Amino acid sequence: MTTKSCISIFTRRLAISLLLLAVSSAVSAQMKFFSIQKDSIPLFRGFAVSFDLVGAGMLTFSDYGQYEAALRVNLHDEWFPIVEAGLGKASHDDEVTRLYYSTSAPYFKIGIDRNMLKDKHGANRLYLGLRYGFTSYKVDISRPNLTDPVWQWDTGFGVKDAACKYHWAEVVVGIDAKILGPLHLGWSVRYKQRLAHSEDGDFGNVWYVPGFGTYDSNLGATFNVIIDI
């Protein structure tokens, strides 16, 4: 065996050893991430209901928004499976383009949060989570008295009761601070990504999607009033 081939075998073995070490570290870290701390606290810690004030405020003070509530299960103060449901609405009459857009439909999200704080059983929590969202809705889009610029005929622009479906995913970061007794306040910031959508009539895009928000913004936020039950 030559010196060169010995070096080659040594290098290969070293590379394989380092790779195995890296993989085992990653698997170990992942297992740790998905594990539940072992202590005397029981697994099931109760439920919490929450209501979002940002969406309700937007609906009150602007042309679109949503009423949203959530039910969260507390597993050992570490994992929080969650179901969110709401009613999204838009009724926008644009002053410049004179386009009217309206929709109103329920939406649903399901997902899970993890408490990222070291002190899992403390009064406050820092969440990292994922959601899958879905809505089936109808939109009306209209613009009356649209005049053809060349032929001068008056025509209407309208899409009526066009049925649409929208699927999306969200990455959620949020906090939850205990205020008094069962009352908590918290907020979340969400990055949203459309997964799939369909619309009847091939009319192009949609503007506001119930639960997702406006199509041109991938960011969202909630401010929650949370009550432990």
Add this chain to the structure above:
Amino acid sequence: MKRWLVLPVVALMVSCSTIDCPVNSLVQTKYQFLDSAGEELTLLDTLTVVTTRKDGKDTLIYKSDSIIYNKGVGVSTFSLPVSYTHPEDVLVFRFKGDGWHTADTVWIKKEDRPHFESVDCNPIFFHNLTAVKCTNNLLDSIVINNSSVTNDDQVVHFYIYPKTGD
């Protein structure tokens, strides 16, 4: 942790939105002259295209917003607007050379569909071309190459074949 509760208020104050309308909002049909061998042909005569408005008048008015295509010389491709929702557009192609002139009428049948981008963008109509026919003074025929008319200005929708020898 409670101090962090005020963070979203700051975030809301610095948030902004953008208006994202398509760069090209014109929906037009593109025509290309071809010879009988299928090669691009440059028309050396003067071409004017007119249509009739709602009030019965021709649109040949010397203003850029009302002339749909005026006196193009040496053209091989050109674009014309499409009516928003009329089921059939009637266009008159006027050709003028040295000491002669002639005209052909073109009938274009289509289906229209509203296209929505955003409430911030002006509404437009897309079309599906279903049939085309013409008279045969200078033109031999017009055929549909691509039936989908959108705001994509690179697509050639019609091939125009002039009569051989003209």
